[in-house]
Amino acid sequence: xxxxxxxxxxxxxxxxxxxxxxxxxxxxxxxxxxxxxxxxxxxxxxxxxxxxxxxxxxxxxxxxxxxxxxxxxxxxxxxxxxxxxxxxxxxxxxxxxxxxxxxxxxxxxxxxxxxxxxxxxxxxxxxxxxxxxxxxxxxxxxxxxxxxxxxxxxxxxxxxxxxxxxxxxxxxxxxxxxxxxxxxxxxxxxxxxxxxxxxxxxxxxxxxxxxxxxxxxxxxxxxxxxxxxxxxxxxxxxxxxxxxxxxxxxxxxxxxxxxxxxxxxxxxxxxxxxxxxxxxxxxxxxxxxxxxxxxxxxxxxxxxxxxxxxxxxxxx
Numbered sequence: 001x002x003x004x005x006x007x008x009x010x011x012x013x014x015x016x017x018x019x020x021x022x023x024x025x026x027x028x029x030x031x032x033x034x035x036x037x038x039x040x041x042x043x044x045x046x047x048x049x050x051x052x053x054x055x056x057x058x059x060x061x062x063x064x065x066x067x068x069x070x071x072x073x074x075x076x077x078x079x080x081x082x083x084x085x086x087x088x089x090x091x092x093x094x095x096x097x098x099x100x101x102x103x104x105x106x107x108x109x110x111x112x113x114x115x116x117x118x119x120x121x122x123x124x125x126x127x128x129x130x131x132x133x134x135x136x137x138x139x140x141x142x143x144x145x146x147x148x149x150x151x152x153x154x155x156x157x158x159x160x161x162x163x164x165x166x167x168x169x170x171x172x173x174x175x176x177x178x179x180x181x182x183x184x185x186x187x188x189x190x191x192x193x194x195x196x197x198x199x200x201x202x203x204x205x206x207x208x209x210x211x212x213x214x215x216x217x218x219x220x221x222x223x224x225x226x227x228x229x230x231x232x233x234x235x236x237x238x239x240x241x242x243x244x245x246x247x248x249x250x251x252x253x254x255x256x257x258x259x260x261x262x263x264x265x266x267x268x269x270x271x272x273x274x275x276x277x278x279x280x281x282x283x284x285x286x287x288x289x290x291x292x293x294x295x296x297x298x299x300x301x302x303x304x305x306x307x308x309x310x311x312x313x314x315x316x
Contacts, residue, residue: 010298010305010306010307010308011040011043011044011045011298011306012045012046013304013305013306014030014032014038014046014050014300014304014305015050015304016032016033016034016036016038016050016304017032017033017034017302017303017304018030018031018032018033018290018291018300018302018304019031019032019033019058019290020061020253020254020290020291021040021254021290021291021300022061022063022068023063024063024065024066024068024087025065025066025087026041026042026066026087026088027039027040027041027042027047028040028041028042028044029063029068029087030300031058031061032050032052032058033057034052034057035052035053035054035055035056035057035058035072036050036051036052037050037051037052037053037091038050038051039087039091044293044300044306048090048091049093051091051092051093051094051113052093052094053083053085053091053092053093053094053112053113053114053115054072054081054083054094054110054111054112054113055094055095055096055097055099055100056072056073056074056077056079056097056100057072057073057074058070058071058072059071059072059073059080059124059125060125060127060128061128062128062129062130062135063087063130064130064131064132064134064135064149065132065149066086066087066088067084067085067086067087067116067149068084068085068087069082069083069084069085069128069130069135069149070082070083070084070085070112070128071121071125071128071137072112073124073125074100077100077101079100079109079120080120080121080122080123080124080125081111081112081118081119081120081121082118082119082121082125082128082137083111083112083115083116083117083118083119084115084116084117084118084149084151085112085114085115085116086116089114090114091114092113092114093113094110094112094113095110095113116150117150117151119151121139122139122142123139123140123141123142124139124140125137125138125139125140126138126139126140126173126174126175127174127175127176127177127186128177129176129177129178129179129184130149130179131179131180131181133148133198134146134147134148134149134154134179135147135149135179136177136179136184137177138159138174138177138186140159140173140174141159142159143156143157143158143159144156144157144158144159144160144177144184144186144196144201146184146196146198146201154199154201155200155201156201157196157201157203159172159174160172160174160186160188160192160194160206161192162188162190162192162206162208164208165188165190165191165192165208168190170189170190170214171188171189171190171191171192171214172188172189172190172192173188173189174186174187174188175187175188175189175215175216175217175218176217176218178218178220179198180198180222181198182197182198182199183195183196183197183198183204184196184198184201187215187218188215189214189215189216190208190211190214190215191208191209191210191211191215192206192207192208193205193206193207193208193209194206209237209242210242211227211229211235212229212233212245213229213230213231213233214229214230215227215228215229216228216229216230216251217252219254219255219256219257219264220257221256221257221259223238223239224236224238224257224262224264225237225238225239226255226257226264226266226275228251228252228255231247232247232248232249232250232251232269233245233246233247233248234246234247234248234252234266234275236264236275236276236277243277244275244277246275246280248266248268248269248271248273249268249269249270249271250268250269250270251268251269252266252267252268252269253267253268253288253289253290253291253302254266254267254289254290254291254292255267256292256294258274258294261274261276261279262276262277263275263276263277263279264276265292265294266292267289267290267291267292267299268289269288270284270285270286270287270288270289271283271284271285271289272285272289272292272299272309274311281311283309283310283311285299285301285307285309287301287302287303287305287307288301288302289301289302289307289309290302292309297309297310297311
């Protein structure tokens with residue numbers, strides 16, 4: 001028994017197309033494909049209104065404590081922003097998109113509404129991640145930046161490159177940055193991994209993992225990694241070795257590690273999957289799930305609604 005009382009009622013529909021849900025100290029924040037943000041309590045009930053602090057899609061976000069640091073990008077207008085927010089305060093609605101077209105110079109640049117700090121980025125933000133001490137982000141063709149939460153630079157390093165990937169198209173392009181207690185890992189499309197010292201940015205290790213495909217995204221929990229490759233392939237990796245390869249119906253939107261079952265819950269292409277070295281379970285859905293809560297056994301799908309997704313023979 002989990003000690004959780006199962007409520008038969010599903011959380012209310014979000015009312016916008018969700019991209020992802022991230023957890024923070026006091027609940028969750030739902031992010032929409034067009035840059036919408038909605039705070040949710042621990043039961044996924046909406047707190048306040050849906051807001052768009054900046055009128056372009058969110059590229060990526062990371063949360064440390066109650067501080068959310070996000071990047072926005074608009075390829076048509078060739079602009080990008082990075083800003084941080086205090087999630088204990090109310091989120092504020094930003095300007096309309098038409099305003100961005102008019103205010104094109106750096107001095108008149110519009111920033112996300114209600115930010116603690118905000119910066120204009122002069123390159124595409126590729127990855128961002130945080131831990132208790134700060135955050136790290138990677139800018140295309142500019143490098144890796146390790147910062148304090150209030151945006152003071154601790155160190156920067158050039159964008160990584162791997163000799164054995166140099167002849168493969170886009171193989172050196174950054175896919176994810178992962179901040180741990182003492183290190184920062186930067187992963188590339190071709191399976192290149194650089195591990196940096198968190199304090200000073202010196203390179204501790206450089207390697208290339210033979211993936212048999214291109215890396216699209218990474219989910220991790222300490223030394224447990226789920227690598228998403230092209231063509232619906234996923235790889236389980238333990239920090240040293242590949243321990244399992246699997247092929248799913250299509251791309252995945254999210255994955256979360258379950259420590260007690262030593263496996264991954266995966267929100268995939270019209271399916272929720274549990275995958276470990278010993279178990280494969282699959283639940284088919286009509287819609288595309290972007291998030292799954294294995295405790296409450298509910299999935300949020302891209303139609304903005306929640307669904308019951310129960311793995312029958314589960315023991316928590």
